[in-house]
Amino acid sequence: MEILLNFLETTGFYLIFGQPGNAIMILIGMIFIALAIIKDYEPLLLLPIGFGIIVGNIPFIASMQLSVYDDGSQGGGPMSVSVLSMIYFGVKYGLFPPLIFLGIGAMTDFSTMLSNPKLVLLGAAAQIGVFLTLLGALFLGFTPQQAGAIGIIGGADGPTAIFLSARLAPEFLGPIAIAAYSYMALVPVIQPPIMKLLTTREERLIRMKAPRKVSKREKIVFPIAAFLICTMIAPGALVLLGMLFFGNLMKESGVTERLAQTARTSMIDVVTILLGFAVGASTKAQYFLRAESLMIFGLGAASFAVATAGGVLFAKFMNLFLAEKINPLVGAAGVSAVPDSARVVQMVGQQEDPHNFLLMHAMAPNVAGVIGSAVAAGVLWSVLVVPAQPIPTPVGEPPQREQIEEQESSEPEAAHSGSPEGTTAFSLRRQPQDSRTRPDSSPEGAAQRIRTCFFRPFGASETVESRIPGTYASGYKLSPLRGWERTTSEVSPLEVHL
Amino acid sequence: MRYLTSGLENIVNGEGIGIAITGLSIVFVALALITLFIAALPQMLTRLENVLPPEIEHHAAPPAAPLDDEPLAVAVGFALHMKAKDQP
Numbered sequence: 001m002e003i004l005l006n007f008l009e010t011t012g013f014y015l016i017f018g019q020p021g022n023a024i025m026i027l028i029g030m031i032f033i034a035l036a037i038i039k040d041y042e043p044l045l046l047l048p049i050g051f052g053i054i055v056g057n058i059p060f061i062a063s064m065q066l067s068v069y070d071d072g073s074q075g076g077g078p079m080s081v082s083v084l085s086m087i088y089f090g091v092k093y094g095l096f097p098p099l100i101f102l103g104i105g106a107m108t109d110f111s112t113m114l115s116n117p118k119l120v121l122l123g124a125a126a127q128i129g130v131f132l133t134l135l136g137a138l139f140l141g142f143t144p145q146q147a148g149a150i151g152i153i154g155g156a157d158g159p160t161a162i163f164l165s166a167r168l169a170p171e172f173l174g175p176i177a178i179a180a181y182s183y184m185a186l187v188p189v190i191q192p193p194i195m196k197l198l199t200t201r202e203e204r205l206i207r208m209k210a211p212r213k214v215s216k217r218e219k220i221v222f223p224i225a226a227f228l229i230c231t232m233i234a235p236g237a238l239v240l241l242g243m244l245f246f247g248n249l250m251k252e253s254g255v256t257e258r259l260a261q262t263a264r265t266s267m268i269d270v271v272t273i274l275l276g277f278a279v280g281a282s283t284k285a286q287y288f289l290r291a292e293s294l295m296i297f298g299l300g301a302a303s304f305a306v307a308t309a310g311g312v313l314f315a316k317f318m319n320l321f322l323a324e325k326i327n328p329l330v331g332a333a334g335v336s337a338v339p340d341s342a343r344v345v346q347m348v349g350q351q352e353d354p355h356n357f358l359l360m361h362a363m364a365p366n367v368a369g370v371i372g373s374a375v376a377a378g379v380l381w382s383v384l385v386v387p388a389q390p391i392p393t394p395v396g397e398p399p400q401r402e403q404i405e406e407q408e409s410s411e412p413e414a415a416h417s418g419s420p421e422g423t424t425a426f427s428l429r430r431q432p433q434d435s436r437t438r439p440d441s442s443p444e445g446a447a448q449r450i451r452t453c454f455f456r457p458f459g460a461s462e463t464v465e466s467r468i469p470g471t472y473a474s475g476y477k478l479s480p481l482r483g484w485e486r487t488t489s490e491v492s493p494l495e496v497h498l
Numbered sequence: 499m500r501y502l503t504s505g506l507e508n509i510v511n512g513e514g515i516g517i518a519i520t521g522l523s524i525v526f527v528a529l530a531l532i533t534l535f536i537a538a539l540p541q542m543l544t545r546l547e548n549v550l551p552p553e554i555e556h557h558a559a560p561p562a563a564p565l566d567d568e569p570l571a572v573a574v575g576f577a578l579h580m581k582a583k584d585q586p
Contacts, residue, residue, distance in 0.1 A: 071502050112537070114536055114539070117532075117533045117534075117536035117537045118533060120529050120530075120532055120533045120536070121526075121529060121530065121533060123529060124525050124526045124528075124529040124530070127525045128522060130521070131517070131518035131519075131521050131522045132518070134513045134514060134517065134518055134521075135509055135515070135518055138508045138509045138512045138514040139504055139505070139506065139508055139509055139514075140502055140504045140508075141502030141503045141504050141505075141508055142502065143512070144512040144513070144514070144517070147512065147514070148517075215540075215543065215553070216553050217550065217553060218539050218540065218543065221539060221543070222536065225539075226532050226535070227537055229528060229531045229532055229535060230528050230532070233524060233528045234524060234528060235529065276556075286577075288566070289547050291502075292502070292528060295502075368529060368532075371528075371529065371532070372525050372528075372529055374527050375528045375529070376521060378521075379521045379524045379525065380517075380521060383517055383520070383521065384517070461548070
């Protein structure tokens with residue numbers, strides 16, 4: 001009987017009374033699923049996310065490592081790493097977004113953009129949503145890093161939002177991802193009122209010239225050149241844009257059709273499932289239901305609205321100088337959200353004139369928006385990433401152990417506070433791990449680097465080959481502690497290894 | 499929970515205006531350069547026409563089988579015949 005009672009205390013039905021937040025999140029998950037199935041709002045995203053939310057909010061006792069956050073970092077050995085955390089690895093470390101971009105690249109046709117290059121600027125104009133939201137988030141008291149991650153919701157690009165927030169504000173990854181994908185699903189609801197508000201009927205009736213035929217050579221050269229242009233300006237966008245344009249090159253080259261086919265079908269489907277499910281499962285009520293999440297949702301909605309307005313207004317601005325007018329509705333497609341915002345443009349355009357086909361024209365700013373949001377993410381990452389601490393150059397003789405111990409005992413708080421200024425525990429003046437090793441500028445040092453850098457294990461300063469016959473495993477020396485000079489001894493490699 | 503304190507000084511302290519203007523400018527520059535490149539691309543390719551290899555379709559699909567349009571021709575012929583027959 002006692003066993004049964006103990007078991008009952010571990011059930012979700014029992015635990016959920018103490019954690020009502022989980023019940024709310026489960027309800028939200030069900031709403032997501034209902035929106036996907038009944039309203040057909042982005043079912044490919046909302047269904048996995050919705051079910052993931054339900055999975056991530058089933059209460060369980062703390063000793064059972066089941067959530068995405070049980071990644072072994074709290075100790076407990078390999079068995080403390082949950083399966084969900086392994087799936088979440090791809091979100092947490094930004095693995096899934098580039099793979100999604102590879103698939104997007106393999107399914108994107110840049111022809112309309114190549115045939116009407118001025119529409120690319122609409123993709124840039126819509127990024128104003130990103131930067132105005134950044135200001136809004138700063139105003140509300142978020143740190144610059146968090147504000148940057150929140151602002152990128154305005155890029156209307158889920159993978160980019162996840163990629164950037166994983167780097168700048170991992171503590172808000174769940175709310176940002178959910179907000180980005182939710183608003184992407186709600187593009188048909190958010191955008192039309194803004195588009196109609198900012199345009200006149202005459203403007204919505206503008207018909208645009210049919211796009212010209214683009215040669216195969218243009219399509220092949222474009223991804224390479226555009227990648228070089230963007231990443232030379234914003235190297236932070238290298239991973240996302242690299243995969244996007246690589247996927248597109250696979251498609252357009254014609255020689256890797258099989259790879260392109262896999263990237264745009266099976267691969268992107270698998271990654272979408274894992275990404276959506278893992279993002280949903282990360283919305284554990286204890287982490288998700290807080291005031292900041294509500295602010296993020298509010299800022300995200302504002303971001304989408306501002307981005308849409310920015311694109312439409314910039315199209316109207318361009319019309320002041322253009323002989324061949326642009327239908328300002330296509331500016332709304334500058335928020336990436338491929339291809340939903342382009343579809344919305346087509347829908348709103350056809351409400352005024354059923355014979356006006358804007359879809360192809362809207363695809364140009366739409367794909368330009370993908371590039372623009374990735375560049376914006378790269379810029380924000382470059383500007384807002386916490387700079388690495390410079391490695392101090394050792395001067396004079398290395399301090400003796402006794403001197404260091406004496407110094408540490410005189411300032412115990414700094415020694416154990418874990419602050420960047422102080423030393424961390426468990427080591428003598430040891431700074432947080434830095435994978436960089438101090439370069440030896442001498443010619444011998446350069447040669448040594450070339451010999452060993454490709455073969456040494458991670459974190460090792462150099463490899464040490466064993467010369468005992470029959471033993472083939474190579475040993476390695478750990479990187480020297482900061483502030484200590486590497487000393488060269490005359491001992492043989494065999495002695496070092498032993 | 500950490501309570502956020504809102505205020506314009508947050509934007510100033512976080513160099514928000516500078517980040518926003520710089521960021522948006524960089525995005526515009528990047529996409530403007532792409533625009534210029536795309537606009538110049540057809541001319542560039544035309545000039546390099548003699549250097550570049552001819553465009554070929556790799557792994558092109560096999561030629562489609564000739565359309566079996568005999569039933570269609572019969573239907574069209576029948577329709578024309580009926581139309582001609584109806585006319586005085």
